[in-house]
Amino acid sequence: MVTSRVVHAQPSVAPTGVFTTDVVTRLTAPAEYFEVRLRILGDSGRLLYQKTEVRHNLSAGTQSVRFSRTLGDLGIRAGRYPLEVRVLATGASATEFTGSLLVLPEGTARTPVALIVRYTHSPFVDPNGRFVVDPGTSARPRTDVERLASLVKQNPNLRLSLAIAPQLLEEWARAAEGYETSGPEGVREVTSAGAGAVASRSVLERMRELAASDRVDLLDVPYAEPDIVALERIGALGDLEGQWRLGSSVMKAAIGSNAASGTAFLGDLLPTAALPALERHKTSYAVLSRDSVRAGEATASAGVYSLNGTAVRAIVFDPQLSAAVREDNADAFYRAIFDRVQSKRPDEPLAMLIEIGPGTPDTTADLERAIDLLEAAPWAQLVSAEDAAAYETPQAGTLSDRDRPTKAPGGYWADVTSARTYANAAVAALGTKDANARTAQTAVFVAESRSWAGPDGRYALADRGRAFAISASRYVEGVFSTVRIEARDVTLSNRTGEVPISVINGTGKNLVLNLSASGNILGEIMTEKPVKLDPGENILTVPVALGSTISDKLTVRLAAGDTTIRSASVQVTASYLDRLATLGMVVLVLLVLLLFIRRRVRSAGAGTMPEEEAGMAGEDI
Structure with missing residues (x-):
């Protein structure tokens, strides 16, 4: 078997310079005859x-054949020239492949290239705060971050933009103080002197070094790096504000630093409906994939775009660059940048995204290779993402809202939606400062994370993400299950009055709920009004007016935010009904008596008066 590749001595050569190229071939067996042909x-x-x-x-083994020649007499101008290589070896079929010779005059202006690194992995903790993956046995996060910090230190010309979910920083900070693990063997405690705690402190220290460097920009990532497309689908884009706010707080506490102002890393795709949230957050640019942006009727190419006529810009990264580095294909890497150098907009920045972490397609070795390739190219200049976004003449772009099906298992986002409803109700009732309400909301944020999909997007860890959603729902359900309405039927002494409602608050905490009532006997139009409930029994009142109605039903409802937690109905009756009944009985008795008297009178008149007249007629005088 024969495998070959082209290795240039330099990324490009001047039109009158000397090109030097090695064809490097790996032979899996000895070869009696070996031939390499190169064409330009x-x-x-x-x-x-x-x-x-x-x-x-x-x-x-590995064989290297060098080709070198002066170009001056070939009439070559600046441009990209195809190379054709054929390799023949005894016992193997001919191997043919192509490459490129890049020709540029010396002093060509540099094209800016922004190097963006996304560090990611799914949370290692469960909803109870116990680690299901022991930081002491999972060395990948530590080695990745330490290598990243070393690369920054070793390359003084390096400019890097780093995206990392604050939730991961919080996780490392938690482990640094000692932690508990949960697994088949049960719950195990690891002290602050344990290997996992020591490793976590080391990771945090490296992160602090990166954050303190003036050559590294921390991009503004919402707390758990949510799946923005899924949030839009379930109507939860409003959670972005809370995720940003929590992420900023966590980052400050964990590494003593804030994300670069105005930046955003929201994943590869961004729906149009999310754009107002970015504007409110004063986001100046977001890093996006080509699939998320359109230029006219076409998919956007790599570059800088103003989005939908707003002040928000998109840095669309070039997937060819990371793919070339991943495949160790310097020729393809330089070709992608060279095409921009030779384009009509050579000063428009390019961006490349390298994703590192457990299970990601890229590694820190790929990042190191990219840095070396960029520093070797005299016509490429490393810039920060912020500098790239500030490009003076961005192209006009619009966000693409084509349907993007999810690979999440059935019911996953329905569970998240339910948990979000409960968590919002807890915050509304208990307040934003209540630790338990915050815990429920944070669990929802974690369930919304795109990291559960994994690098391949197949949601292999969906059960762990779903556990956070279910835990939030169960906690809030448990809290509100101790709230009861004790309402009994009421008899009013007048046509108007107030119906007392007894509410038992068994949470042990002060609650703020919304009280509303419905029925035909309300004394006034009653919209929802906030009521404060102390622990224990609370008496609330609802005004009613029976009018001409003798009795009717009144329904009362208690809600936390938009969520009804309890409702009850009472029958309201006017007390003058008894008096009406008595009067009616008296009238009825009198009517019966009068009827009886009248009938007796009639009977007497008809039977006795004629007899008296007959007696008088027969009497002798």
Whole structure:
């Protein structure tokens, strides 16, 4: 088997300079005959240069054949010239592949390139704060961050923009003080002297070094790096504000630093509906993929765009750059940047995104390779993402809202929606400063994280993310289950009055709920009004007016935010009903008596008066 690649001595050569290229081949078996042919082609496939090198009786292993020539007499101008390479070896089929010779005059203006690093992994803790992955046995986060810090220190010309979820910093800070693990063996305690705690303190120290460097910008990532597209789908974009606020607080507490003002890293995709949230947050730019932005009717190419006519800009990264580095293909890497250098907008910045962390496609070795390649190119200049976003003439772009199906298991986002409703109710009832309400809301934020999807987007860890949503729902349900309405039927002494409602607050905490009532007998139109409930029994009143109605039903409702937590109905009756009944009975008795008397009178008149007249007629005088 034969595998080959081209290695240039320098990224480009001047039109009158000397090109030097090595064809590096790996032979898996000895070769009696070995041949390498290299061609340089010009416009329309015209052959500019060809040379063949032959070797005999080579051992298995790596063989390097160098080609070198002055270009001055070839009539070459600035541009990208195809290379064709053919390798023949005994016992193997011919291997053919292509490359590029990049030609640029010396002193060519540099194209800005922003290097953006996203560090990510799913949370290691469960909803109870116990680690399901022991920081002491998972060395990848520590080695990644330490290597990142070393690269910054070793490369004085390096400019780097770093995106990391504050939730991960919080996790390391928690582990640094000692922690508990949870697994098949049960709960195990690790003290602050344990390996995991020591490693976590080391990671935090490296992060503090990175944050303190004037060559590293920390991008503003919402607390748990939420899945923005999913938030829009479930109507939860309002959570961005809370995630940003919590993320800022956590970052300050964990590493003593804040994210760079006006930046945003929200994942690769951004729906149009999220743009107002960025404007309110005073975000100046967001790092996005090509699929998220359109230029006219086409998918945007890599570059800088103003979004939807707003002040928010998008830095659209070039996936070719990270792919080339990942594949150790310097030729493809330089070709992508060279095309920008030779374009009509050579000063428009490019951006490349490298994602590192457990399970990610990129590694810190890829990052190191990218740094070396960029520093070797005389026509590329490393800049920060902030500098790239400040490009004077950005292109006009719009956010793309094409449907993006999720691979989350069925019911996942329904559980998150339910948990979010409960958590918002807890915050409304208990207040933003209540520790338990904050815990419920934080659990929802963690469940919203895109990290549960994993680098491949398949949601292999969905059950762990779902556990955070379920824990928030169960906690709030438990809190509100101790709130009861004890309402009994009421008889009023007048047509108007107030119906007393007994509310038992068994939470042991002060609550602020919304009271509302419905029914035809309300004394006034009653909209929701806030009521403060102390622990224990609270008596509330609802005004009613029966009017001509003798009795009717009144329904009362207690809500936390938009969530009804309890409701009850009472029957309200007017007390003058008894008096009406008595009067009715008296009238009825009198009517019966009068009827009886009248009938007796009639009977007497009809039977006795004729007999008296007959007696008088027969009497002798």
